[in-house]
Amino acid sequence: KIIMSYLRDDTDGVQSRVKMFNKDENYLTRMQHLEFASFGNTLIAKDNLGMTGFLGGNGQFVKKQSIIDCGKWDGFAVTEDLNLAVKILLAGGKIRYCGECAVYQEAVAKWKPLFRQRVRWAIGNFETLFVYLPVILKAKIPIVKKMGIIEHISFYSFNLLIFFGFIITIVNAVSWFVFNNVTIIRMDAPLLVGLLSIVAFFPGTMIALSRDDPGIIEYILDIIRYYIYCYHLIPLFFMTMANMISRKERKWSKTEHTGVGIEEPVEENAS
Template sequence: MANLLFYLSLTVIWIMLLYHMFLMQGGYFHYLRYARSIPDWEKNELPKPMVSILIPAHNEEVVIERTIKAMLRLEYPKEKLEIIVINDNSSDRTGEICDSYAAKYPYVKVVHTKPPHAGKGKSGALNQGLAHSTGEIIVVYDADNTPERKAVHYLVLALQNDPQAGVAVGKFRVVNAAKNLLTHFINIETICFQWMAQAGRFFWFRVTTIPGTNFAIRRSIIEKLGGWDEKALAEDTELTIRVYNAGHYIRFFPAAITWEQEPENWKVWWKQRTRWARGNQYVVLKFMGRLFSLRKKSIMFDLVYFFFTYFLFFLGVIVSDALFVTNLFVDLHLEVGIVAMILWILAYFLYVTEVMIALSIERTELNAKNFWIVLLMYFTYSQLWIVLVLYALYLEIKRVVFRQELKWYKTERFAAEKKSVPPTERQV
């Protein structure tokens, strides 16, 4: 029995590794092709639609001014732009800072939320911002984001020239990547996510997951869907499923770039990633029962991917590791032959290869320092993710069993250092 479980676990691990290599190929092909259409699209000179940028903000005084300044520098006609900051029941100077900019710039608006319909999470804040917006296109940015000047231009460009796309998703980079080892790990993880999970799935299956920031959605669609799900911790993934199920698709267009701040200590990282994991588990459990009744069949790939990632893959890693370690102390008659050892070693080198290919797509990221970090990352950061997913699953099961109310955790921000500011912001 132990041998059967061990080899089944190893099989699941290899299926995921080979699938990620397949996605990596698609991601690289998309990297080579996505920008070819930009010159022709820009020649069309279509009339610019009204755009509403929604920025949910709860106790964001450390970063909100830098974010608003980045929005003011966007290369988009100001008469066609409204920047709406949702000051979601903040107890710090967030509202005061936002009001000072709204007083100077007529296209900057502030929505102040109050209890009982306030401070409950990002989805609720976005729904209130949507109610106060007028734009034909709704763009969402987190309060710690500094988009590049043409980010919104590219998001709108993609929607204007691709009528079948209901959402356009851009790329995000880590502004504080060089801060410490943790932010280096997160930077590598972020790059891999975009060129494997995002670009690869879009290239092969026309499937993309909406991130929490730097995306544009047609107003008609978000209104038809009834806004954001206020019960979802991963409101972006949940919205993704509903967009596809409504008959639309999501375009990954990495020309639109934003820079965002990531956790700089493990405590903040743990809380943020636990929320992400619980949110994605919620989405899987919410929609897996309706897998074969979904209108858009391509979204099945996304649900199966999340199911493998947050359930089967991690379960396979946990079972194989547990059996191997237990066998060192208790004789389970586990036959870990030379083939299994070779497969384990090959899995590690395949992991490293996939990550390095992803890094090669981003200029300056394929270097010796990152190579050594990737080697270390497998044995540290990646393994910690396994523990985190288990913990998140425990919390989610407890919530369902005891019918607990979901509690939103807002990621703690850190004061930006000068070297952590992206090049586009330093020039001003």
């Protein structure tokens, strides 16, 4: 009912919030829960500002006619949902994000299948960026909408820069104390990115965590754990580049699921 209210008038598609029903299984599943919660908060803010949303994974609802009008699904795309969203937006369509409703999915509990899943996602983002960037720049849509699309499909590139900046910031901070004001890596731009990103990173994580009403100790530990978890983006980038450069045969890497925790009750409304 709530989702359908979003699909009225000129809206072509809606993406709902995604939560992990097995978030308490281990460290990795908990971090994915925080990851999706933090990303969802960002999309809620964008929707409140009137910015466009995107389709991704479970919990997406799209009008049939909108799919037909934009040229239908691209079965060759690695991330066909992202591809479809970009096509709808380039055709002048509108996608919204619904934070009031949530669908539940199983978080990946082991590192190897997680990297397999994320490499596929990253390849899909990069391919969408490479294929559609010229089309986006030439499209007859508002400049704000163009920038919103480019920002979203450049997600992995931006995050790599941010965490590369984090590493440089940490290395130089340690060197200043250990080697008496010596800067080991003289790269001011990534250093600045690292410092600015720290200011932006932690408030968003804290807001996402606060939704679960955690205890103060667990709250602080989860912030630290999530910060450490996000460094997986760096090896992920190099794994993605290796796969793209080697031009390996494109295969659909189905995410492994075990069904652990699936008997847990599902909330009807998740704000």
